[in-house]
Amino acid sequence: MTREGRLGIGIIGAGRVGPIIGAALAGAGHAITGITSGSDDDRAAAVLPGVPVLDALEVTRRSELVIVAVPHAELPGLVSGIAELGGWQMGQLVLHTDPAYGSEVLRPAAERGAIPLAVHPAISFTGTTIDLRQLQVAFAAVTAPAAVLPIAQALAVEMGCEPVVIAEPDRPAYAEAIATASEFSRSIVQQATGLLRGVGVDNPGGYLSALVGSTVEQALRAASDPLAPPAD
Template identity: 60%
Template sequence: MQRSGRLGVGVIGAGRVGPVLAAALAGAGHALTGISAVSEQSRERASSILPAVPILEVPEVLERSELVILAVPTAELTGLVEGLAAVGAWQPGQIVVHTAAEFGTAVLAPAARAGAIPIAIHPAMAFTGTSVDLARLPEAWFAVTAPAAVQPIGQALVVEMGGEPVLIAEEDRPTYAEAIATVSTFSSAIVDQAVGLLRSIDVEAPGRVLGGIARSSLDYALARAQPDSIDLAVLRETGFDEGREDR
């Protein structure tokens, strides 16, 4: 398949992630060829974020596309890739990207055997499935896993979507996924617990009350992970020290 700098991009899955990434690539000049959407909710989401993009069956999306984004639930990814390989849907030279945190490119092996180019790209952010996410992509890092010769393609796609790429080795994807899940689950659980405590004493709008301390505490915790980028003395003057969030 011949490719220029601009690709025909198709998306399999219209959950919260796929349409947003497709919209970001369209903003970088790529042409959107189609998106698959099964449920009524996913069809509405696709139509909302990508109003001019046709909703197609999966084989037709693959047939039209030079770059295919597989944005499906993790549990469905292996079966989808294998099933499409069984019917000869993958095309030589086609770039195939999945967005699951847990997997590298091994899960794309059936497509690679057909001549497709496998890349795993996971955006490390929580998606709402709305256009609001587009404005947040520049703040996000994307884990890129790919064969060495293909890594520049994955990194370039991330940059075009507005994000920052970080290379993750194939064998390190489970650890990466665990880190992502830990932050997501733990942060949500802690906030829910704190909100519950305030509600138990009849505090109105507990989310607003906790918002400032939650964001500043998280920012400080993340800053400690890259100490060269912060001045701890300044943080202490603002009420933080290395062991406590206030005095």
């Protein structure tokens, strides 16, 4: 199943992720119909200037593709709440960006005829246009029913990412891997920069930049190539 032409895209969630995904898809030729208010409306407006701010139900009603980018704990209730209000439409694409959920969390929308898609771009979002460049070198985990999986893959490509299929039962393990990589890296850098600051290094982040970057690059290269020699 494939779709052609421009989609009207609505965004539920104006945090760091939703506006960037919207901007990436707008750059691929789609139109943004609206966005909900969020934690930083000024930042969202800078990424998506001129996009109307609407409530979630109105965003849903106006859009052929709805991007749901809300905190993990809010996603199930939001999807079911819109379903109870009759918001989801037959044939509408509904895409969430949470790493831990597959497409099953969108069942209330699917039961009303919407097409459920899970796409998680594997980057650390800042909520600024810097992220658009990062998407161009990123992978994205995609999960969807087999008949509509090509749609999820195509949207990931339009975001700039290389899609990788993750099975529904494997999403929790995938999310754990993402959290481990993100949180461990951040924690180690914070610990190291604290130690350097304690011995008088004025710019510990800058001091460690080349070291951390090259070390991580070597580790990633070794992980990708099992025949690569170990780092010293």
